[in-house]
Amino acid sequence: MGRPPHPTDPSFEEIWPQYLRGVLDSSAQEHDHRQTCFKKTSRKVERLSNEQRDKLCRFLYPQPIAETTSMDDDGKIEIKRANAFMVPYVPAVTGRFGCNTDGKFIGSGAFGMALSIYIASYTAKNSLDSAIMTSALLASLKSIGDPRLLQGDKCRTFINKTLNNASARRELSAQQVAASLLGKPNHYTDASFVHCYWSRTLTWIAPDVFPAFSKTPSDAER
Structure with a gap:
């Protein structure tokens, strides 16, 4: 694509729309369902129909078509949208950097707070959120088989x-x-926390199933 046209160029008004269109086409500014859209589920994108992809996409695409730009009571701007899969962008920013961008207007405290959480989540990922644990449990169940048959060593496995x-x-x-x-x-941190060991917690919950760390008389004496 080369360098973006300079605003002082006499033909800028004619060149700029064509250049911006090229950036949008080449930088995947139009959303395309990929596996990352469904990473919080156990389903593969190849096995989903187009209707299922649209329904399960965690980025909520396609978006509703809007004939005009408007703002709701919470300060959220619903931009004019002719393409349900086009990711919002700022023409000057997208054209200048020549890459995929996602532009949103933060016009209220609620959206400002959401932005702070979003940035913090990218900086420090949650250790084990519910989606990860759910997918892990599902994968384990598939490998183990019927959970009603879990006994003894199979519980530990x-x-x-x-x-x-x-x-x-x-x-x-x-x-x-x-x-x-x-x-x-x-x-x-300047705070102190009590150590909680997973293996000992399991023993406390079900000592018959997880006896490895049960206290023996010698342990009690120590």
Whole structure:
């Protein structure tokens, strides 16, 4: 595409729309359902119909068509939209950087708070959110079989598989990876916390099923 046309160019008004159209086409500004749209589910995009993809997309595409731009009571702007899959953009920013962008107007406290949470979530991913645990449990159930038949060692295997699946599905941000590679601590606090060990918790809940860490007389004496 080359450099964007300069506003002082005599033919800028004619060249700019064509250049911007080229940027939008080449930078995938128009949303296309991919696996990341369904990463919080266990379903593969290849197995979903077009109707299912539109319904399950976590980015909520397609968006409603809007003939005019309007603002609701919460300060949310519903922009004029002729293409249900076009991601919002600022022409000057998208054209200048020549890449995919996502422009949103933050006009209220509620949306400002949502933006703060969004940025914080990208900086420090949640360790194990409900979506990760649900997908991990589902994967473990598929590998174990009928959960009603879980007894003895199969219970331990099920827990191990669930934890392994949860760890494998955990997301890490670029900041977390960089901090680990550089040997930097990832947590600063002046508070103190009680250690809770998962294996001992399992023993406390079901000592007959998880007896490995049950207290023996020698443990009690120590």
